[in-house]
Every structure is written in structure tokens, then in C-alpha cells.
Amino acid sequence: MADVDETGTKPNRWHTPYLLLLPGLVALIVFFVIPLFSIAQLSVKDGGLGNYSKVLTDNSTVILRTFKFSALATIGALLIGFPLAYFIAMRGGRYKNFLLALVVLPFFVTYLVRTLAWKILLYDGGPVVGILHSLHLLPESQGLLGTDYAVIFSLMYNYLPFMVLPIYVSLEKLDRRLLEAASDLYASPQRAFRKVTLRMSLPGIFAGTLLTFIPATGDFVNAELLGSDKQVMIGNIIEKNFGKDFFRPELSALSFMLMALILAGVLIYAKVLGTEDLA
Amino acid sequence: MAAPTIDPAPEILARSKDQPAILGHGGPPLWLRKLGNWTLTVVALGALAYLFVPIVVVVIYSFNKPLGKYNYVWHQFSLEAWTDPFKYPELKDALLLSLKVACVVTIISVVLGTLIALAMVKYRFKAKGAMGTILILPLTMPEVVMGFSLLTWFVALSWSRGFFTIIIAQVMFCISYVATTVRARIRGFNWSLEEAALDLGAKPWRVFRRVTFPLILPGILAAALLTFALSLDDFIITYLNSGLQQTFPVEIWTLKKSRVPTQINVFATTILVISVVMALLGVWIGFRREKKVRQVNP
Amino acid sequence: MTTPNEFDPDLLSQLADQRTSRRRFMTRGAMLLGGLAISPTILAACGSSKSSTSTNDAGPATTEAVADMASLKGTTVSMFNWPLYIENDDATTSPTIKSFTDQTGIKVSYQSNIDGNDSFTTKYEPDLSKGNGIGADLIVLTSWEAAQYVEKGWVEPWPTAYFPNMSNVVDGQANPEWDANRTHSIPWAMGQTGIAYWPSKCGGTLDDANAIFDPKFKGKVTILDEMRDSVGLTMLAMGNDPSTGGLDQENAAVAKIAAARDAGQFRKITGNGYTEDLQLGDTWICMAWSGDIASLKLGNPDLADKIEFYIPTQGGMTFVDNAMIPVGAKNPHGAAAFMNHVYDPAVAGPLYEAINYVSPVKGAVDYMSDAAKKSIYINPAVDSKLYEFRLLPPAEDQELNRAFTAATQQ
Numbered sequence: 001m002a003d004v005d006e007t008g009t010k011p012n013r014w015h016t017p018y019l020l021l022l023p024g025l026v027a028l029i030v031f032f033v034i035p036l037f038s039i040a041q042l043s044v045k046d047g048g049l050g051n052y053s054k055v056l057t058d059n060s061t062v063i064l065r066t067f068k069f070s071a072l073a074t075i076g077a078l079l080i081g082f083p084l085a086y087f088i089a090m091r092g093g094r095y096k097n098f099l100l101a102l103v104v105l106p107f108f109v110t111y112l113v114r115t116l117a118w119k120i121l122l123y124d125g126g127p128v129v130g131i132l133h134s135l136h137l138l139p140e141s142q143g144l145l146g147t148d149y150a151v152i153f154s155l156m157y158n159y160l161p162f163m164v165l166p167i168y169v170s171l172e173k174l175d176r177r178l179l180e181a182a183s184d185l186y187a188s189p190q191r192a193f194r195k196v197t198l199r200m201s202l203p204g205i206f207a208g209t210l211l212t213f214i215p216a217t218g219d220f221v222n223a224e225l226l227g228s229d230k231q232v233m234i235g236n237i238i239e240k241n242f243g244k245d246f247f248r249p250e251l252s253a254l255s256f257m258l259m260a261l262i263l264a265g266v267l268i269y270a271k272v273l274g275t276e277d278l279a
Numbered sequence: 280m281a282a283p284t285i286d287p288a289p290e291i292l293a294r295s296k297d298q299p300a301i302l303g304h305g306g307p308p309l310w311l312r313k314l315g316n317w318t319l320t321v322v323a324l325g326a327l328a329y330l331f332v333p334i335v336v337v338v339i340y341s342f343n344k345p346l347g348k349y350n351y352v353w354h355q356f357s358l359e360a361w362t363d364p365f366k367y368p369e370l371k372d373a374l375l376l377s378l379k380v381a382c383v384v385t386i387i388s389v390v391l392g393t394l395i396a397l398a399m400v401k402y403r404f405k406a407k408g409a410m411g412t413i414l415i416l417p418l419t420m421p422e423v424v425m426g427f428s429l430l431t432w433f434v435a436l437s438w439s440r441g442f443f444t445i446i447i448a449q450v451m452f453c454i455s456y457v458a459t460t461v462r463a464r465i466r467g468f469n470w471s472l473e474e475a476a477l478d479l480g481a482k483p484w485r486v487f488r489r490v491t492f493p494l495i496l497p498g499i500l501a502a503a504l505l506t507f508a509l510s511l512d513d514f515i516i517t518y519l520n521s522g523l524q525q526t527f528p529v530e531i532w533t534l535k536k537s538r539v540p541t542q543i544n545v546f547a548t549t550i551l552v553i554s555v556v557m558a559l560l561g562v563w564i565g566f567r568r569e570k571k572v573r574q575v576n577p
Numbered sequence: 578m579t580t581p582n583e584f585d586p587d588l589l590s591q592l593a594d595q596r597t598s599r600r601r602f603m604t605r606g607a608m609l610l611g612g613l614a615i616s617p618t619i620l621a622a623c624g625s626s627k628s629s630t631s632t633n634d635a636g637p638a639t640t641e642a643v644a645d646m647a648s649l650k651g652t653t654v655s656m657f658n659w660p661l662y663i664e665n666d667d668a669t670t671s672p673t674i675k676s677f678t679d680q681t682g683i684k685v686s687y688q689s690n691i692d693g694n695d696s697f698t699t700k701y702e703p704d705l706s707k708g709n710g711i712g713a714d715l716i717v718l719t720s721w722e723a724a725q726y727v728e729k730g731w732v733e734p735w736p737t738a739y740f741p742n743m744s745n746v747v748d749g750q751a752n753p754e755w756d757a758n759r760t761h762s763i764p765w766a767m768g769q770t771g772i773a774y775w776p777s778k779c780g781g782t783l784d785d786a787n788a789i790f791d792p793k794f795k796g797k798v799t800i801l802d803e804m805r806d807s808v809g810l811t812m813l814a815m816g817n818d819p820s821t822g823g824l825d826q827e828n829a830a831v832a833k834i835a836a837a838r839d840a841g842q843f844r845k846i847t848g849n850g851y852t853e854d855l856q857l858g859d860t861w862i863c864m865a866w867s868g869d870i871a872s873l874k875l876g877n878p879d880l881a882d883k884i885e886f887y888i889p890t891q892g893g894m895t896f897v898d899n900a901m902i903p904v905g906a907k908n909p910h911g912a913a914a915f916m917n918h919v920y921d922p923a924v925a926g927p928l929y930e931a932i933n934y935v936s937p938v939k940g941a942v943d944y945m946s947d948a949a950k951k952s953i954y955i956n957p958a959v960d961s962k963l964y965e966f967r968l969l970p971p972a973e974d975q976e977l978n979r980a981f982t983a984a985t986q987q
Contacts, residue, residue, distance in 0.1 A: 017404045023390075024394055031432070084322070087320065114337070116539065248434075
């Protein structure tokens with residue numbers, strides 16, 4: 001499925017693509033790529049690579065917590081998002097686009113305001129806490145705000161559409177006839193699901209996982225609005241301290257580490273997709 | 280990667296459209312399968328409810344008159360915020376700034392991003408892979424890293440943070456969204472139409488205006504809408520690169536320490552309603568165009 | 578309607594294959610960065626030379642003998658301040674601003690957009706260090722930050738002809754070590770950091786700073802994320818003096834906070850948000866700012882007798898927020914004129930009564946109502962021990978900051 005290329009091969013037009021790219025590329029290089037080098041440079045100020053081990057040990061609690069939260073939120077989003085995507089793709093019928101629109105609709109309300117709504121919902125004395133208290137799922141003296149659960153739950157909420165949409169796209173491409181063929185070959189429904197549906201949706205699942213996990217690791221809004229200082233994530237450290245000049249080398253090291261991990265993830269994703277023959 | 284192109288008999292195709300995707304040969308009994316289907320429906324609708332509950336809360340609480348300065352607990356029904364939405368000038372100014380920024384960012388990103396998309400789709404050139412990498416990075420980078428790195432760069436350049444730094448920060452990730460969206464939409468186009476026009480003696484600029492541009496316009500419009508929404512909503516990157524002027528989300532953040540007024544919910548609800556109306560309009564226009572096309576090409 | 582970013586499998590497989598091109602690209606970028614690294618130093622050099630001249634040609638001549646108020650009619654003074662420092666926290670209804678405009682014809686554009694000393698400085702450092710205006714004629718910053726501004730020459734001296742009422746400043750604040758004789762700054766408000774609590778939940782009246790660390794209240798205590806307040810009060814609880822302390826005592830206080838946090842003593846470590854939990858009774862006792870508690874009581878009459886505030890017997894912390902004219906201000910004379918208005922005891926009295934902060938203006942108390950005169954927020958007892966945290970040199974500031982951050986943000 002390579003992009004068309006006929007028009008570009010004429011000898012006197014070789015420069016056209018570069019001319020088209022130039023303005024956007026220059027902008028991206030100056031204001032996106034170079035700043036990344038800038039924090040790399042800042043991160044080794046006054047201490048070299050030793051800064052990294054210092055930052056890692058000083059912030060180990062926060063770093064581990066961030067990945068724990070993001071992982072749990074991603075798993076939760078997958079457990080809820082896959083059935084939703086499956087339902088829309090396979091059972092949606094005429095209402096497919098309408099249901100998709102419903103999934104995207106929450107995004108029309110500003111991120112901050114959506115998250116503040118969770119603060120309202122999870123407030124001590126609010127309905128959710130009330131129900132949990134009466135069901136004895138939560139001790140009477142405890143609330144939900146300022147707990148890990150609230151932050152993870154809200155992270156999961158804010159990134160759920162990022163999980164649902166890629167899975168939906170994968171499932172939608174699924175040719176029903178393949179399932180027909182599977183059943184004609186005497187495969188049970190579970191087998192057909194595992195071997196056909198699940199496999200075909202793997203690219204979507206991977207994409208959704210990345211698109212959920214990555215932004216979640218850098219998030220600080222959910223932790224700030226719904227958590228206490230016991231739920232501080234990497235993003236919060238950066239947000240609380242980016243004003244202090246002398247802190248920026250440490251924050252740069254933190255950012256750079258986060259970025260490196262994400263790049264590793266993206267490359268793994270690329271490798272998996274590049275070599276496998278998944279539709 | 281393309282599905283196999285064997286065409287089964289029409290009856291089979293028709294049948295597979297109506298029946299559930301999993302046809303049974305062996306496997307669990309009917310009642311279990313029905314239970315499974317029912318569970319799926321419940322989970323899916325539950326997920327939709329999960330997505331919706333906060334939105335409903337936002338709208339409902341726009342009619343709240345809180346006891347104190349924070350609109351967190353329901354106190355009493357009131358239309359006060361709706362009749363006096365501009366009570367807090369800082370919120371109004373922030374919203375106006377957000378709209379201004381969104382317009383500028385959309386224009387710049389759409390132009391730059393579309394050019395990139397055209398280059399990526401129509402031509403094969405050596406740096407294509409590297410370009411693809413650069414394009415994908417803003418989409419996969421956590422906003423806090425992007426925002427913070429840009430901030431350190433602005434500090435190094437000793438640029439004061441203000442209107443222009445906000446624009447730059449937002450354009451950086453919007454270019455990728457535009458390029459990816461437009462690219463997806465215009466892939467598979469029949470570019471030989473351009474060739475044909477050129478062969479018929481049209482100048483390149485005319486070809487672009489009359490042939491290329493109308494073809495890619497739907498993609499551009501979709502990307503423009505997406506960018507506008509993204510810009511309006513952006514918080515993290517904008518926050519880290521703002522100066523005196525604050526966009527709507529940034530204003531909410533800095534204001535929340537002293538107050539969370541109901542007017543915020545009013546603004547959010549209004550934006551929601553306007554966006555939904557615009558989306559519906561877009562769909563409706565799309566339908567009508569399709570009808571027209573089908574009338575001409577049955 | 579919206580298309581999500583669709584991952585292009587071809588693109589990504591190309592990505593995986595083209596490692597060499599990426600490496601080449603990165604080396605090119607590194608060279609570019611090297612080149613660009615030079616430019617900031619040039620720009621910074623330009624900036625610093627400008628700021629050193631600005632201290633010498635500090636805007637209006639300070640030796641003007643007579644104020645020309647007539648020429649200021651119709652001009653505007655732009656002020657940046659903290660929230661809750663003007664009546665009703667709403668400049669459009671402020672009697673102080675209204676009376677100023679009525680008397681002098683000068684308009685005031687007032688914004689409560691300062692929410693942190695650090696964040697304010699981060700935003701405006703480039704402009705200030707280059708001597709460019711930041712769109713304000715008056716800014717208000719806490720003493721330790723203000724001290725830096727004075728030292729770096731980021732603020733202009735008062736055009737004293739327009740500010741004769743400056744002499745009304747209370748004696749204790751007339752001559753701080755970081756701004757001799759108040760040539761560049763003047764206090765806007767003075768607050769106290771003490772302890773707020775529910776007597777009903779805490780078993781009676783309290784007066785000790787150590788109540789914060791009392792295991793009886795485990796999990797129901799909040800402290801502030803403002804280093805000088807939390808560390809200061811802790812030092813007082815340990816019997817030390819925060820205004821003279823020294824790094825050893827300060828680090829000991831940080832260690833005490835860290836230990837208490839690990840033991841689960843604190844419900845939260847917060848900024849202004851502590852009033853929410855206090856109001857609801859989820860927090861029984863907390864470090865608190867006087868102004869917040871005063872507003873809380875006024876805004877919630879049913880809580881007024883349920884929550885109490887005290888300055889511990891060991892002493893409490895005080896902070897002073899200072900008004901200054903930043904460099905590049907367009908209307909420094911108007912700015913001085915406005916401060917002159919505020920420093921009129923007849924104006925200051927009602928203003929500080931309304932905002933519930935201690936007035937730095939001598940004689941303002943005489944113009945307040947009897948209730949205000951009795952209020953410990955506005956008129957604390959003369960013998961209440963209030964300490965301002967010692968002025969930290971930059972290296973110690975960083976070290977303590979780091980230690981506190983590590984103790985409270987992990």
C-alpha cells in the first residue's frame with residue numbers, strides 16, 4: 001500500500017516534495033526537535049550523567065507510582081474499551097456512526113472541566129461515596145478523593161476514547177467472511193474469536209494501548225485535582241517545580257527519561273507491526 | 280494487507296450482514312451464548328454511560344448555586360450563572376483568547392500540515408522515512424515533555440512567554456494531526472487527474488486550484504475542525520508556555536485555587552452544544568452532498 | 578466526525594528499518610543545536626547589559642519636588658496582585674479603587690493574576706531582565722522574592738513626590754535589610770500563618786504548635802506546601818527561631834516533617850485548597866493563613882464559632898507581600914499615586930478590614946469598626962510573637978527547597 005509516486009520521479013521535479021515539506025519541517029525542527037536536545041543538554045548540567053542516577057533515586061517512588069497508575073488505567077481502559085469497540089463494530093449496524101459520535105462527544109467538553117466533574121462525583125458526601133459506604137465497600141471514615149483509585153479511575157476515563165477508536169478501526173476492517181470461513185471450517189465461536197477477531201484487532205489494541213499509556217504517564221491534571229500529595233506523578237513534579245530555575249536540570253532529566261521510554265515503546269510497536277503480517 | 284478479493288455469492292454476503300459475526304458450530308449452548316451477548320451489551324452500554332456521566336454532571340451543575348466559591352457540591356437550582364455568564368471578566372477574556380489562538384493555530388497548522396501531507400502522499404523521496412518519524416513523535420510524546428522542553432528552549436532563547444509562544448507550542452503538535460489526517464484522507468486518490476489537466480495545457484497553479492484543491496478540501500476541512508477543537512482544549516502544553524495571557528483551560532487551572540464559579544460550566548456547556556450542532560450540520564451537509572452525487576451518478 | 582490519528586503500518590515499518598537515516602538526522606540536529614546554543618548567550622549578554630543600565634536611569638527622576646497630579650488625569654494604572662487582596666476580591670466593586678478614581682481621575686486596571694512567587698518570576702524573567710515592561714505598573718510579591726527583584730534591578734524606585742504617605746508605614750516594616758528605607762517597595766498586606774482547628778473534634782482549646790504533630794490527630798492534619806510556612810512553624814514547635822535559625826535547624830525541621838508524613842500524620846500537603854477539607858470537617862487541624870480563615874468565617878456564618886484560629890504560644894509565621902513598580906512601567910507616577918491613596922489611614926482602615934489582613938499603615942486601625950479592632954487577623958495583639966523567615970542566600974534557598982520538595986512531593 002505504498003503511496004503513489006509517479007509524479008515525483010520526473011527529473012526536474014525532484015525538489016518539489018522538499019519545497020512542500022520545508023516550512024512545516026523547519027518549524028518542527030526548530031520548535032520540537034531542538035527543544036528535545038535542549039532538555040537533554042540541560043539534564044546533564046552540573047553533574048553529567050550522574051544527574052540521572054540521582055534523579056532516579058530521589059524520585060523512585062513517584063516514577064514507580066506513575067507507571068503503576070498508567071498501567072492500571074490502560075488495562076482498565078482495555079477491559080472496558082474492547083467490548084465497547086467490539087459492540088459498535090459488530091453489533092452497531094446502522095447506529096455505528098452515532099455510537100462512535102457518542103464515544104467522541106465527551107471530548108467536546110474541556111479536559112479540565114470533565115475532570116472537575118469527577119471531583120464533584122467523587123466528593124465525600126456525594127452519591128458515589130454514599131453508595132460505597134452503604135455497601136460497606138469503603139470504610140465510613142474514608143472518602144475517594146485523595147486515593148489512588150480516584151486518580152486511576154479518572155485517568156482511565158479521560159483516555160478511554162483513545163483506546164476505543166483504534167480498536168474500532170481494526171475491528172471494522174475485519175471481513176465477516178473470514179469468520180464465516182472459520183465457522184465453515186468447524187471452528188467454535190471462541191476459537192473463531194481468538195484466531196480471527198482478536199488477531200485482526202491486535203494492531204488496534206497496540207495502538208490503543210500506546211495512545212492511552214503514553215499520555216497517562218505524563219498527566220498531572222487528574223492527580224492534582226483528584227489526588228493528594230500521596231498520588232503525585234512525574235507530571236506533577238514538573239508542574240510544581242518548573243518555575244524554579246535551579247530545578248530545571250532535574251526536571252529535564254525526568255522528562256528525558258520519560259521520553260526515552262516512550263520512544264522505546266513506539267519502536268517496539270513499529271517492529272511488531274513491521275514484521276508481522278497483520279492486516 | 281488488503282482483504283482477499285474473492286467474491287462470494289450475494290446470498291452469503293447478504294446473510295452475513297444480518298447475522299451476528301460469530302456463527303455457531305459446536306461451542307456453548309444457546310443460552311450461554313445469549314448470556315454472553317447480553318453481557319457484552321451491558322458492558323458496552325455501561326462504558327458509554329461511564330463516558331457520559333461526567334458530561335451530564337457538567338451540564339447539571341451549570342444550574343447550581345454553590346454555597347461557597349467552589350462549585351463542587353449541589354446547593355440549589357439557579358439560572359444565575361446563565362443570566363450573568365460574563366460576571367468574571369478574566370474568564371471571558373480567557374475564552375476570547377482561546378478562540379483567537381485556535382483560529383491562528385488552525386490556519387498555520389492546516390497550511391503547513393497539508394503541504395507536508397501532499398508531499399508525503401504524492402511523492403517518493405529519500406527523506407520520507409525520517410519525515411514520517413518526525414511527524415509521529417508529537418503524537419506519541421506526553422504533553423508535559425513537549426511543553427517542558429519547549430519552555431526550556433524559550434528560556435534559553437530568553438523569549439518572553441505570551442501570545443506567540445502559545446501559538447508556537449500548539450502548532451507544534453497540531454501540524455502532526457493535520458498531516459496525518461489529511462494524508463489518510465487523500466491516500467488512494469487518483470492523481471492522474473492532475474496529469475490529465477496538465478496535459479490539456481493548464482498551468483500548474485490552475486491545476487492546483489481547480490483539480491487538486493477541491494479534491495483534498497474535505498480532508499482539509501476535517502483536519503481544520505480537529506485542530507480547532509484540539510487547540511481550544513489544550514491545557515498542558517499551553518500552560519507551561521503561557522505568560523500574562525491565559526487561555527480558557529489555563530485560566531480555570533489558576534483560578535481554581537480561589538474559586539470554581541458556575542460560569543465555567545456555562546461556558547463548557549455552550550461550547551459543547553455549539554460543537555454538537557456544528558458536527559450535526561457537517562453530517563447533514565455530507566448527506567445532502569452524497570444524495571446529490573448519487574442523483575447524478577446512480 | 579473527527580478522525581483519530583491513524584497509525585500507518587507502512588510508515589512504522591519504515592521507521593523500524595531506517596535506523597541509519599535517523600542516526601544521521603540526529604547528528605545533524607546536534608550540530609544545529611551547537612550553533613543555536615551560541616545565540617542564547619548573545620541574547621543573554623544583550624539582556625544583562627540592558628538591566629544594568631536600568632538601575633541607573635530608573636524611569637522618572639526621583640528628585641521631583643512637586644507631584645503633577647493634573648497631568649495624570651485620565652491615565653490608567655495597571656496592577657497585578659494576589660487574590661483576596663481587594664475588597665470582595667472584585668476590583669469592579671472595590672471602594673478603594675473607586676474613591677481613588679473619583680479623587681484623581683486615574684483609572685485602575687486591577688488583576689488578581691498572581692498565584693505564586695516562583696511562577697510569576699518564571700513568566701516575566703525574560704522581559705524583566707531585559708528591562709522591558711511587563712504590562713504592569715504595580716506588582717506585589719512576598720518579601721524573599723521582592724528582595725531578589727530589588728537586587729537584580731527589576732524594579733524602579735518610588736517617585737517620592739507622588740507618595741508622601743509612604744511615611745505612614747508601620748515602624749516594623751519601615752526599613753528591611755533588603756530594601757533600606759523602602760526606596761523600591763512598600764508592604765501591601767501582612768498575613769500570619771498559624772493553626773486552624775475544630776475545637777469540638779480536637780478535644781478543646783489548643784495553643785501549642787506541636788498540636789500539628791500530635792498522634793491523636795493522625796490522618797486529620799494538613800500542612801502547607803509553602804516551604805517557609807511549614808518549616809517555620811515546625812521550627813517554632815521544636816523551640817527554634819525561624820528568623821535566625823540556620824540551615825541545620827531548618828533541615829532538622831524538614832526531617833521532622835518527612836518523618837511525620839511517613840507515619841501518616843498528614844492527610845494532605847496543600848496550597849490554598851486546605852480550606853475545603855477544613856470546612857467539611859475532614860481536616861481537624863491544619864496550618865492556615867489568617868486571611869483564609871477570616872474569609873471562611875465571614876462567608877460561612879454557621880461555621881464561625883466551630884472553627885478557631887490561633888498563633889501558637891511558641892510563635893507564628895508572618896509574611897509580607899510588597900508592592901513595587903516593575904521596570905518598564907508606563908505609569909510609575911500613577912502607580913505611586915495609587916499607593917499613596919492606599920496609605921491614607923482613612924482609606925486603609927476599611928480596606929484592610931474588608932480583606933482581613935493586617936494593615937501596614939499606621940493609624941489604619943483607628944478607622945476600623947470595633948469588631949475589626951478585636952480581630953486577631955486584622956489587629957493581632959502586640960505581644961503575639963510573629964516571625965518572618967530568615968532571608969536565605971541563593972545556595973541555601975536551593976538546598977532547603979530541594980530538601981522540602983523531596984520530603985513532601987514523593
